[in-house]
Amino acid sequence: MGGLVPWVGVRLRTAPGAAVALLLLTLLTSFPAAALPRAMDAYAAEGLRHALETAPADRGAVELTDTPWQDGTGPITPAALAERYRRITAALPEPLRADHAESAYGVRTGSPLAASDPWVPQLDGGQTVFTLSTHHGIDRHAVLRSGRWPRSAGGSVAPDTRAVEAAVTTATARTLAILPGATLHLPLPGGGGPLAVRVTGVVEPKRPEGGYWSFEPVLRTPARLFTSGPVPEPYWHGALLLPPGAAPVLLPAGPGSEAYWRIAADPAGLGPDDAKALRKAVASIEDGPARAKLGEAFSPDLFVESDLDHVLLGADRALAALDPVVAVAAFGVACAAGVVLLMAGGLVAARRHDELALLRARGGSAAGIAGRLLGETAVPVLPAAAAGCAAAFAAVPEGRALPSLLAAGAVALVACGALPARAAFAHRRVRSHGERADAAPARPSRRRTVAELTVLVLAVAAVAALRRRGGAAPEGGADLLASAAPALVALIAALLFVRLHPVPLRLAARSVARRRGPVAFLALARAGRAGGAATLPLLALLVALSTAAFGGSVLTGISDARDRASLIAVGADARVEGDPLPAGAADAVRKAVGVTDVAAVHRSYDLNLRERDTGGIGSVTLLAVDPESYARLAARTGLGSFRAGVLRAPSGAPGDSAVLPALASPGVAALLGGDAVRIGPAAGPFTVRVGAVLEVTPGAASGGEFLVVDAAGVPVEGGRTPTTLLVSGSSVSGAALGAAVRSAGAAGAAVTLRAEVRAGFTDSPAQRGAERIYTWAVTAGAGYAVLALLLALLQAAPERTALLARLRTMGLTRRQGRRLLVLESLPQALLAAGGGVLTGWVAIGLLAPGIDLAAPALAGRGGFAATGPVPPAADPWSLLLPAVAVVVLAVGVAAAQAWPATRRTTTELRAGDAR
Incomplete structure (x- = not known):
C-alpha cells in the first residue's frame, strides 16, 4: 500500500489524458445504466396512474351499499351517512386512497318510478321513469342555472311524506322538458297515493366526465332504454336529485332502496411498487379483512363491489407486453457498453505493454501489477460512476434506487477491472520478447478452442431452447433468455466469423498476388492475419447492429399495426x-x-x-x-x-x-x-x-x-x-x-x-415511455458500436503507422499507403456489416413468434380483434442502413487516419518495433 499511492499519483500526472478519457467513458456509461431502471419504473408508475385516471367511473371506484334503516334504529340521517363515509375512507388499506373530489354517497331508489303526468315526454316504450337519489354534495359539484336549490326542513321529511323538492340537470331538463316549478307525480309500489316531486332548480355539472357524475350516468343525462319482449321499444329513464334530508321518503319507494357510498380511487402518489399492494388492498376491501372490519362496525349486510381489480389487471397486462420489447433493447445496449469498456481496458493494456513487461521482468508479480493498475483506474472510475448515478437520479426522480445503484456499480466494476484483468492475463508469464501483433497463430491454442466451443454450445443451446418454446416467457413479462437472443446470436456470429473469415481473405490474397502493385495483396494479407483481438469489436458491432435491426422491426410493426387499426x-x-x-x-x-x-x-x-x-x-x-x-x-x-x-x-x-x-x-x-x-x-x-x-x-x-x-x-x-x-x-x-x-x-x-x-x-404514458426508452437504447447502442470501431482502429494505429513508415522507405508512395489503410479496414467493415444484417434477421425470426406488439401499438385499446397478433417484421431499412453506415464510417476513419500517417516517415521507423 505504501508504494501504491505514489504510483497512482505519478501515473495520473504523466498520463492525464487517459484518465480523463476513462472518466468520461465511465460517466457516459453509468448515467444511462442507472437511468434505465428508473425510467422503466417511471413509465410503469405512469401507466398505473393513467389506468386509474382513464378507467370508467363505475370501474375505477369501490361501491358499498347497505340498508341501515332495517336494523330498527329508524331512518338514516345525513350526519350518519357522512360519518360512515369518513369511517369507510379511513378504513381503506394502503395504498388505496379515496379521491374525495369524485367520491359520493347518499340514498337511492332501487327501481325507477314511472311518472304519471301526461306532459312528461314519452317514447314508444311507454311511461318515462325516474331514479330518485339524495346525491350528497351537489351544491359543490354543480352550478345552479335556474330556479333555486331544493330544500328539506330538518326533520320534516318522513317515510309517509308525499311531497318533496328536487333538482334536475340541464341535460335532463332539456330532454324531458322539465322547467323549474314543474311537479312530477310518481305512484309508489306500496300504494297510499303518489309521491309529488316539485322541481325547484336546474343545475349544470362542473365536471360531467368525473366519477361523481359518471358512476351512475343517469344522474347527469337521461338514458334511452328498451323494453323487454319480442319487439323492444324505447323509453326514457331520468333522475331527480333530492336534498340529503329527504332520504326517509325513499324507504317506501320499493324494497330495493339503499344507501350507497361510492369511493373513487385516488391515483396521485402511486409508484411502481404500489401495483401489487394496491391489488391486495382492493381484494381486502372486496372480501377480506377490511371488508370484515367494516361489516362488524356497520352491518353484516354491507355489500361491497368493485371492478378495480380488473383495471389493475389490464394495466399489468399492458406493462407485461411492453417489458419484453424494452428488455431486448436494454440487454443489447448493456452488452455493447460492456464490450466497449473491455476494449478500452484492452487498448490501454496494449499501449502500455512494454512498460508492464519491463516491470514483470524486474520481478514484479502479476497480482502486484494488477493491484497497482486497479488503484490507478479506481481514482477516475469511482467518482465518475457516482456522478453518473447521481445525474440519473436527478434526471429521473421517480423509481427504485437499488436497481440503479447496482447498475452503476456494475459499470464501475467492469471499468475498474478491465485493465488489470487484461494486463494480468497478458503478463502472467515472463517472455523474452513479444509476439507479432499483426498475425494470428496458425493453430489457436487448445484453451481458446475449448473456451470458444463452450461459449458456442451454451449460446446455441439457449437459442434452441428459446426457439422451441416460441420466445415467450413462461409466466409473461420480460424473459432473460428472450432478451438476450440478439446478443446470443451476435456472439455465435462473432465466434464463427473470426474463425472463418481468414480463409476467404487468404484465398483472395492469393488471387491478387500475381497482379501488379502491392496494395491489394498487402491489404488482404494483413486482414487475413488478424487474430482473436478482432472478436470484441466485432461482437460490439454485431450486438449493436442486431439490436438496431430488431428495434427497427419493432417500430415498423407498431407503425403498421396503428395504420391498419385506424x-x-x-x-x-x-x-x-x-x-x-x-x-x-x-x-x-x-x-x-x-x-x-x-x-x-x-x-x-x-x-x-x-x-x-x-x-x-x-x-x-x-x-x-x-x-x-x-x-x-x-x-x-x-x-x-x-x-x-x-x-x-x-x-x-x-x-x-x-x-x-x-x-x-x-x-x-x-x-x-x-x-x-x-x-x-x-x-x-x-x-x-x-x-x-x-x-x-x-x-x-x-x-x-x-x-x-x-x-x-x-x-x-x-x-x-x-x-x-x-x-x-x-x-x-x-x-x-x-x-x-x-x-x-x-x-x-x-x-x-x-x-x-x-x-x-399514442395516448398511453406507459406506451410512450417504452417507445422513448427503446429509441434511446437503440441510439446508445449505435453510439457504443461507433466507439468500439474507433477503439479498434485506434488500437491498431501505432502498428499501422510504423508499417507505413517501413514501406515508404521501400518505395511505397503516399497514395498507395492511403489506399492500403483503407483497403485493409474494408474487409473487417464488410464482415461486421454483413454479420449485422444476418444476425439482425435471425434475431427477428427467433423473437417474432413470442412478441405481440398489439399492446404497445394500440395503447391497450380493445375492439381491434381484426388486426390479430402484431409480431415484429424485418424492416429492410433497419437492416441495411446501419450496416452501410458501419462500412462508410470504417472507411472514413481509415482514410482520416491514413492522411497524417503517410506524411511521416523517419520519425516512426522505430514505433511499434518490438524486436
Whole structure:
C-alpha cells in the first residue's frame, strides 16, 4: 500500500489524458445504466396512474351499499351517512386512497318510478321513469342555472311524506322538458297515493366526465332504454336529485332502496411498487379483512363491489407486453457498453505493454501489477460512476434506487477491472520478447478452442431452447433468455466469423498476388492475419447492429399495426356519418378539396336474420353499398378486396323474388350457409345468398359480424339511403368535409379522420415511455458500436503507422499507403456489416413468434380483434442502413487516419518495433 499511492499519483500526472478519457467513458456509461431502471419504473408508475385516471367511473371506484334503516334504529340521517363515509375512507388499506373530489354517497331508489303526468315526454316504450337519489354534495359539484336549490326542513321529511323538492340537470331538463316549478307525480309500489316531486332548480355539472357524475350516468343525462319482449321499444329513464334530508321518503319507494357510498380511487402518489399492494388492498376491501372490519362496525349486510381489480389487471397486462420489447433493447445496449469498456481496458493494456513487461521482468508479480493498475483506474472510475448515478437520479426522480445503484456499480466494476484483468492475463508469464501483433497463430491454442466451443454450445443451446418454446416467457413479462437472443446470436456470429473469415481473405490474397502493385495483396494479407483481438469489436458491432435491426422491426410493426387499426376503425381515410344523410351529401363531398373517391353506405346495426338465431355471434351489421365504389375502396385499403360483379344485384331488383348476392363475415356465413335466406325488417324483408366470405370489410366494426349487399336490391327505401360516406384522399381535411356536408344540408353529420384516430393510439404514458426508452437504447447502442470501431482502429494505429513508415522507405508512395489503410479496414467493415444484417434477421425470426406488439401499438385499446397478433417484421431499412453506415464510417476513419500517417516517415521507423 505504501508504494501504491505514489504510483497512482505519478501515473495520473504523466498520463492525464487517459484518465480523463476513462472518466468520461465511465460517466457516459453509468448515467444511462442507472437511468434505465428508473425510467422503466417511471413509465410503469405512469401507466398505473393513467389506468386509474382513464378507467370508467363505475370501474375505477369501490361501491358499498347497505340498508341501515332495517336494523330498527329508524331512518338514516345525513350526519350518519357522512360519518360512515369518513369511517369507510379511513378504513381503506394502503395504498388505496379515496379521491374525495369524485367520491359520493347518499340514498337511492332501487327501481325507477314511472311518472304519471301526461306532459312528461314519452317514447314508444311507454311511461318515462325516474331514479330518485339524495346525491350528497351537489351544491359543490354543480352550478345552479335556474330556479333555486331544493330544500328539506330538518326533520320534516318522513317515510309517509308525499311531497318533496328536487333538482334536475340541464341535460335532463332539456330532454324531458322539465322547467323549474314543474311537479312530477310518481305512484309508489306500496300504494297510499303518489309521491309529488316539485322541481325547484336546474343545475349544470362542473365536471360531467368525473366519477361523481359518471358512476351512475343517469344522474347527469337521461338514458334511452328498451323494453323487454319480442319487439323492444324505447323509453326514457331520468333522475331527480333530492336534498340529503329527504332520504326517509325513499324507504317506501320499493324494497330495493339503499344507501350507497361510492369511493373513487385516488391515483396521485402511486409508484411502481404500489401495483401489487394496491391489488391486495382492493381484494381486502372486496372480501377480506377490511371488508370484515367494516361489516362488524356497520352491518353484516354491507355489500361491497368493485371492478378495480380488473383495471389493475389490464394495466399489468399492458406493462407485461411492453417489458419484453424494452428488455431486448436494454440487454443489447448493456452488452455493447460492456464490450466497449473491455476494449478500452484492452487498448490501454496494449499501449502500455512494454512498460508492464519491463516491470514483470524486474520481478514484479502479476497480482502486484494488477493491484497497482486497479488503484490507478479506481481514482477516475469511482467518482465518475457516482456522478453518473447521481445525474440519473436527478434526471429521473421517480423509481427504485437499488436497481440503479447496482447498475452503476456494475459499470464501475467492469471499468475498474478491465485493465488489470487484461494486463494480468497478458503478463502472467515472463517472455523474452513479444509476439507479432499483426498475425494470428496458425493453430489457436487448445484453451481458446475449448473456451470458444463452450461459449458456442451454451449460446446455441439457449437459442434452441428459446426457439422451441416460441420466445415467450413462461409466466409473461420480460424473459432473460428472450432478451438476450440478439446478443446470443451476435456472439455465435462473432465466434464463427473470426474463425472463418481468414480463409476467404487468404484465398483472395492469393488471387491478387500475381497482379501488379502491392496494395491489394498487402491489404488482404494483413486482414487475413488478424487474430482473436478482432472478436470484441466485432461482437460490439454485431450486438449493436442486431439490436438496431430488431428495434427497427419493432417500430415498423407498431407503425403498421396503428395504420391498419385506424383504417379498420374508420373504414377509409375519412368517414362522414348521419342518420340519414341528405341525397346530395355524397356529391358535395366528392367536390371537396383532397377527396379522390367516395363510397356511400347505408349502415344499420342489429340486422334481423329472422328464422336464424344470432345468439352465438351477437349483433350483425348490415352494409348496403354501391358495388363499384365499395369494391374500389376495398381494393385500395386492402380490407377484403372483391370484384364488384360478385355483389351486384340481379336486374329487376328490388323485389320479393330477387335473391341478392352478399358478402359475409365468417360467423354470418356459417350461420346462413349457402342457402337463400329471408332477412330484414318486417316492413321490408329481402332474400340473400352468401357469395363470398371476408374477414374484414370497410365500415364494419373490428372483429364484428357483418353482411354486405347491393343497396339497389334492398326493397325498403330507408335501407337505400346513405348513412355513412367512406371518403378516400390522402390530403383530405376535416374542415373541408365539414363544410361540404353542411352545404348539402347535413349540419349534424359527424366527421372522423383516420389520422386523428391513429394519433389516438399514442395516448398511453406507459406506451410512450417504452417507445422513448427503446429509441434511446437503440441510439446508445449505435453510439457504443461507433466507439468500439474507433477503439479498434485506434488500437491498431501505432502498428499501422510504423508499417507505413517501413514501406515508404521501400518505395511505397503516399497514395498507395492511403489506399492500403483503407483497403485493409474494408474487409473487417464488410464482415461486421454483413454479420449485422444476418444476425439482425435471425434475431427477428427467433423473437417474432413470442412478441405481440398489439399492446404497445394500440395503447391497450380493445375492439381491434381484426388486426390479430402484431409480431415484429424485418424492416429492410433497419437492416441495411446501419450496416452501410458501419462500412462508410470504417472507411472514413481509415482514410482520416491514413492522411497524417503517410506524411511521416523517419520519425516512426522505430514505433511499434518490438524486436
